[in-house]
Amino acid sequence: MSESQSHSAAAGENPEGRKPGSQNLVSQRPESQKLEGWNRPARTEPEADGQLLEVSMGPHHPSTHGVFRMDVALDGERVIRLRPVFGYLHRNHEKLGEGQSYLSSMPYTDRLDYFCSLSNNWAYALAVEKLAGQQVPERAEYLRVILAELTRFQNHASSIGFLIQEMGASGTPLMYAFREREKILDLFEELTGARMMCNYMRFGGCRVDASPAWLEKARARVAALPGFVDEFERLLATNEILMARCQGVGILRPELAVNAGVTGPMLRASGVGYDIRKVDGYGIYNRFSFRVPLGEHGDVYDRFMVRLLEMRESVKILEQALKEIPAGPVMDPRLKLRNFRPKPGEAYGRIEAPKGELGFYLISDGGPNPYRYRVRPPSLINLTILEDMCLGHSVADVVLISGSVDIVLGEVDR
Amino acid sequence: MMGQITPLAGYLLVAALVFSIGLAGALTRRNAILVLIGIELMLNAANLNLIAFWRYGPHPELLTGMIFAIFSIAVAAAEAAVGLGLVIQIHRHARTTDLDAINRMKG
Amino acid sequence: MSLIFYLIAALTVAGGLAAVLLKNTVHCALALTVAFAGLALLFLNLDAQFAGFAQILVYIGAVAILVVFAILLTKGSETPQGGVFSRTWLVGLTAAAAVFAVLGWAVIASAPLLPKAATPATAATSAMVVTPAPAVPPAPAVTVEQIGRALAGRYVLPLEIVAVLLTAALIGAVIVAMHEKEEAK
């Protein structure tokens, strides 16, 4: 079924007197619509005789991270068209958030990007703190930084592992990443009670304090992390096969990256020095000295290397934070969590999550539940330019490129 | 009757049969690739003749028939490659391999 | 005429028949490989070890694969609607039958003239199998070395000519493939 057909059919309908549910699903899409500057690349449309091989990669294809589908049209092995299809994991997280109290949403944020529950906690807590104008105790800020950077480290490690796994390395780097992640998750479990669904941060601080023993253990584990990065680098960074596979594949120009809202390591791999930790200086990030690695070519290899280098910077932040962490409370005891009713208003809070800019947009109408609860998912928005990056490459590269975006379907579909 | 057939005659008969099958295939099939298959069969039948004559010939030690067959195999491989290349070329051009459909001079 | 010969001959002929008669083109190609294998066995039966293995290597390993590739590239694996045989199939069949009649008559008629050799023994020798002394006169002992010497000596000119031919075919095939690409651009 060609596209123009369906459009003319849709255009013929009258959108008269619509009430919810009666609306035509495909809106008018003028073929002549010109997108200025940021045009998606012209699709070389299939030849009339159907020489194209249409492959539906997903939702249970071994290389898609979770239930995600790419409808790919191939000419030989070259990608002519690629359409990402979402929603297999759609739980209407935002609707849930509107239906329950501010506190009750916190454990649900864990389940967005289930690799980085602590970053999600922080982003949500930050948004609520902005909305209600709350202050966070010093020690809690340090703990948040420590946990967020540990999260970033393990996320980057396993995302590199998955990327190389997709390249067919029978899981060795992934297993090394998981070995290290295991140690970090142990720390999480010891502090927060859970390995992945931590539910640790609260608006105005953190749920529990870290014991000195925990901090000591964290210091010891952090001290071992650079060794792991070295191991990864020796194993992968100069591997000829990896370089041949990754370099020059899935190039993303910086202008397009910015315009398409790409954030996180993807954006920095394209050479744009934009790290919200530096730009917003949220929390206490401006107290730490760390650098923001930048890629030059914006290809898969740069994304891989930027993640690797960011792991090193994370370790640097962790070392500083663990050294300087002050004593004190982690939560203002006067703050109330239950029956929390912020004044009417709205706030958008964002942090540099491992996958990119994670934002929460909250509108309060003065009630116990947010009137509007919106998650800005970096994974979803980073996929906007998936097709642009994949066109003209082979199927094997599609797998690689989608792996280098680093998505978690819990966050894409919410 | 068969008992009287010498081994050589047996091989020659098989070769003749395979050759005729190949010929029939080449002459009756519509698909160009099937025609090529028929031709391959005919070539192989010829090879069988060569080997059989070498084996039962007066001077097997000279290896003439065998060498001839080996050359023939090599040439046949080249022939197959070029022939199939042409078929693919025709397919790209005319979008069919049906010989009945492309037996006109107009491109 | 041994039983083995009849079996192999039947296999070959059946493979050949299937190759030209079957509807599905890929089945035809697979039947063709059966015919090739049968012929290779006939070569081995004729003590032409080298030729037999070369037949397998070249025909099954290369030509058959080439044929199936061509079939897939031309979308030929689907059975056409308008029948598989050409409009002039009757003519072709008649011609083929006539050819077979002539050839068969010639072979049978010239049977008395043909040299009569003994049934060939199997050439496979084994260090592990203690073979008893052959009862039939030995087949010409053709070693690979002899073939090599013949090729590099007596038949060096044909060898070179074949080499040139193969090179030409290779270049020709490449050019045929490249030409289309340029046209596409």
Add this chain to the structure above:
Amino acid sequence: MFGEGILKGLAETARNFFGSFVSAERLTTVEYPEQRIAPFEAARVFPFLVYDGEDWLAGLRCVACQICEKECPPQCIFIEKSKDKKPDFVGKPQSYPMRFEIDISVCMSCQICVEVCPFEAIKMDTAFELSTGDRFGGLLLNLTQLAKPNAYYRQIHPTGAAEVDARMAEEMAKAEAKAKTATDAAAKAAADAAATKAADATPAAGDASQSRPDEESRR
């Protein structure tokens, strides 16, 4: 660029191959059913109800205030309040749950019920081997299954339990003191006073390793 990157990688995997035989740092695998890691003290799996003393029915701390039921994000708690009242540990008459059920197939182990409970009545268990063949009934825990003694809580979360016990002892002392001073005053007034005090008697300390005080009730 001549394969040395590949060789470097091979050396790395070889190091790990041999390292996994000697170094516990590398071989992190635990062979689960035989080998077990002791759960961390903070570990949380599913909630249970704490009771004091021997008789679980009498010693249940839960007063069926239904805060946890309201706050539970996946709504997996169901409470039915009793009509009558029974005295709690400080002697104040309180309601108690007629039914208290948790559907642990729905529960997501978020610990919010523990945080919002003003009575230290619900805590997180560390037992995780709860698989059952009965998907419906087997994962729906009722009051008898949920009630566990304080001794058990002390055993799985020693630090948290010590804090809770100290706080409760303090309250009890306060309540006793109150009751003592009250004997001088009119009996009825004293009883009333004790009741109001006991209602906000929940701990006030800022650091709460297991639980957060209910601020609201104090105001």
Add this chain to the structure above:
Amino acid sequence: MKTVEQIKAAIEAAVAGAGVEVVPNPSPSGQHSLRIEPGRAVEVARFLRDDAELALDFLSNVTGVDWLDREIEETVTETRTVTRMVDGVEQAVEETVEETRQRIEPGFLEAVYHLYSVAKKHGPVVLRMRTVNRTDQVELPSLTPIWRSAEFQEREVFDLYGIIFTGHPDLRRLLMWPGFKDHPMRRDYVEPDDFEYEPTAHDRVLERALAHQAASEAASTAAGEKASEPAEAAEQQGTEADA
């Protein structure tokens, strides 16, 4: 970084008839927003992106908000002339009445855009656009031609709120399946009663489950061939959207 008022002035100077209005935000976050008229939104957006000083090249977040029709009770004091029998004679009398009236303020759908600048590293600037109502006039101009970032997010808003973004290159449902009707994030959305029996002891839930079961059994026995019609319609819808 300019204040919202300055930005408003800048937009009004650059785009004639932009109709920008500052929407104050009373919360401590202080993120006031600019409401722009849908008619000139694309021009305004282009100005914001291309202006050298603002350089809002990065559209971070796009979302929809559903504002329901509100019943407003207001006390109106009104003076009017009433014909009344005064002392047996019909007279026109002026009379001041104070009455409480209920007025329905029509709801609207709102699209909110959060803009940042990567070049200048400032932000956010919040843009809002409102539809005329919630039912039939729900078109807003798409800003995807200005920021690619809006492509999926506007699709999502279309999917979940039903705002039709005119000029969007590929406006299909994003998260819900193509055959799905209605927009689940609307505040008056009613979930379909496809409740599955769960063993929770919630009595309400249990009752609902039993009722649903009974209803579905009754429906399945009663309606044999009737059920096929809506299914067909849904299928049609689905194939349409598929393409």
Add this chain to the structure above:
Amino acid sequence: MTATASFARSIIETSDQIFVLLKQWLVSFLPAAWQPAAGVVLCVAAIVGLFPALFALTTVLERKGLGRIQNRIGPNRVGPLGLLQPLADGIKSLTKEDIVPARADWAVHFLAPLVLVVAVFMGFAVVPMGRNLVLVDMDAGLLFYFAMGASTELAIFMAGWSSRNKYSLLGAMRAVAQMISYEVALLLSTVVVVMMAGSLSLTKIVAAQNQYTWGLPHWYIFTPWGLAGFLMYAIATTAETNRSPFDLPEGESELVAGYHTEYSGFKFALFFLGEYLAMFSVSGLGATLFLGGWSAPFSFLTWVPSWIWFFSKLMLSIFVFIWLRGTLPRLRQDQLMNFAWKFVLPMTLLNLLVAGLWRFMGEGWERWVLCTAILVVAYVVMGRMGMRREHFGPRSYRYAE
């Protein structure tokens, strides 16, 4: 003294020839007329029994080895040290439902794994596994081996085509294209050995290498052309057996499982078996051609039974296969083809020249220097050219601020 020596020699002799003697002893119970046929049947049975057993062992070793490489323990539940795991896997695959896709060509679908396994088994016939331990000592043994190897491509095509699955067909096309490309390099890389040994017979090739100078063997790998040939052979066979990093045909991240996507149960197990048998067979051939076959690595170790050397060489190369699999990501299709045609093939051709040069330069150190120099220079030049063609290399990174 001499008695002891002769006794020792007879012990050595017996242990070396134990399988031959065993066969002769078993056959001797039969009437003389049946003996040759029975001998062949016995040998075939030995091969058909031995290599699948080795396959079972290798699967568990591979999983354990990969596990250790990845810091895991690997299978250890079934039987002592998990050694019975293959048995459990075998029972599982035998009892699994054999699913044939509805639109599949069932006859071809059924035949494909059989053709593959039979063709691979045939290859073992000519590989000498010890002194006098060869099923058929053919004069054109190497040619026979490659003829059988070429037939496996057809089986793979049959599997991919008959499944009527896009992934299967893509996988089969990839596999066949890859195998044909590397087949050329494979053949040419072995030609140097044929040139030196002057025979296509594998027993003669081993015999040519079974000599010692100063206690060191005359294996072909210890010459410049031999080393280069061995490396090319190793690359080509890795590609030929679809092992990592050339495992594109079944690259699970793209093609699910390639040509055996639609196979299940016993037929899948046959494919699996065929793949591993191919791996053993090329390992055995590689050992025969370049590593001296069954000959001992040092002259003072010649008393160890020859078959032990053969199988230890075979297992060593299996270990390298596993090691590579545990380390390397896979190449892309075009890179694989480029690598075959633009690096491996030219190198093998050059190696032919070098081997010729070696042959005609005669004894002396000059030929060592010259041949090594030619190969190293060619390697460096071609490596650089390849890098430039693919535009890759290490990078350095800058930081913001």
